[in-house]
Ligand SMILES: NC(=O)c1ccc[n+]([C@@H]2O[C@H](COP(=O)([O-])OP(=O)(O)OC[C@H]3O[C@@H](n4cnc5c(N)ncnc54)[C@H](O)[C@@H]3O)[C@@H](O)[C@H]2O)c1
C-alpha cells in the first residue's frame with residue numbers, strides 16, 4: 001500500500017512522516033509531497049470549501065495531482081481533495097484529513113467512489129482551551145491593552161472596566177458548547193474556584209462540576225460567557241442582539257470558536273452601549289478585520305489574529321492521532337467513529 005501525505009505550512013511533510021512512521025512496519029510505503037503555497041496569507045485567501053459535488057472553488061495544480069496519482073491513502077490538512085484529485089487517484093481507498101473540519105474534502109464524491117474519509121476531532125482542543133483562559137484573563141485584567149500601551153511608552157493603569165476589575169474566584173462562567181474544547185475549558189477554570197454553567201443541547205455528559213442550564217439562564221447568570229459550539233445553520237448568529245441583551249452589563253464575552261456564531265454588529269453595539277463590560281475575540285467575520293472595524297477600535301475588546309489552535313504540539317499531534325484512528329482501516333475495518341459519514 002502507498003500512503004502519500006500532503007504537507008503544508010502548518011503541518012509540514014516531516015510531521016506527517018513522523019506521525020505515520022509505524023505504518024512502514026505494516027508494509028505501507030510512506031511518501032510526502034508539499035502543497036505549493038507561498039505563505040499563510042495565501043492559505044487564508046483560498047476558498048477551501050467544497051460546498052457540494054461539482055462546486056469546487058480551488059483547482060488543485062496539475063503538477064500536484066500528478067504526484068498523488070499512485071496513492072492508496074491520502075493525508076492532507078488544508079489541501080482540497082476535489083473531484084479532480086479523486087478521479088486521478090484510481091487506487092485510492094482512504095483519505096485522512098488532519099483537521100476536525102472536512103469542508104476541503106469532497107466527501108459525497110469520495111463516498112460514491114467507495115473511498116472512506118477520516119477526520120481528526122479535538123486535535124487542537126488543548127491549545128484552544130489554554131488560549132481561551134488566557135483571553136478571558138487578558139480582557140478582564142487588561143493584560144494585552146496594558147502591554148500594548150507600555151510598549152509605546154505609556155504607563156496606563158486604568159482601562160474601560162476601571163472600578164470593576166474582577167477576581168475570577170467566586171464568579172460564574174457560562175460555557176456554550178460542551179464539546180472537546182468546552183469540556184477542557186471547564187476543567188481549566190474549575191481550578192480558579194468559579195461556578196460553572198454549561199449549555200449544549202446535544203452533549204450527553206457534562207463534568208460533575210458543571211451545572212447544565214438553558215441558554216437564557218446561562219446568559220442571564222454568567223459573569224463570563226465563553227463560546228465553543230461549532231458553526232452550523234443552527235448555530236449561525238446564536239449570539240445576537242437578544243442574547244447580548246440578556247447578559248449582565250458587567251459580564252465579559254469570549255469567542256475563540258468561529259465568528260459566524262456571533263452577529264458582530266450586535267456585539268459591537270452591546271460593547272459600545274456598555275450592555276457588556278468587555279469581549280475577547282480570536283476570530284472575525286473578515287480575517288484580518290479592517291482597521292476601522294468597531295471590534296478592533298473599541299477600548300473594551302482584546303483581539304488576536306486566529307491564534308487559538310496554533311501550538312506546535314497540536315500540529316505535531318494531529319498526524320499521530322490520525323494514524324492511530326486509521327490503523328484498523330488498513331485491514332478493511334470501517335467501523336471507526338472518526339470516519340466521516
Ligand atoms: N480559534 C481557533 O484557532 C480554533 C481552533 C480549533 C477549533 N476552533 C473552534 O472551536 C469550536 C469548538 O471546537 P470543538 O473541537 O470543541 O468542537 P466539538 O464539535 O467537539 O464541540 C462543539 C459542541 O457544540 C455543541 N453544539 C452544537 N449545537 C449547539 C448549540 N445550538 N448550542 C450549543 N452547543 C451546540 C455540540 O453538541 C458539541 O458538543 C469550534 O467552533 C471550532 O471550529 C477554533
Ligand SMILES: O=C(O)[C@H](O)[C@H](O)COP(=O)(O)O
Nearest residue numbers: 098099100101102123124309
Ligand atoms: O485555526 C482553526 O480555527 C482551526 O485549527 C482550523 O481552521 C481548522 O481546524 P479544525 O477545527 O477543522 O480542526
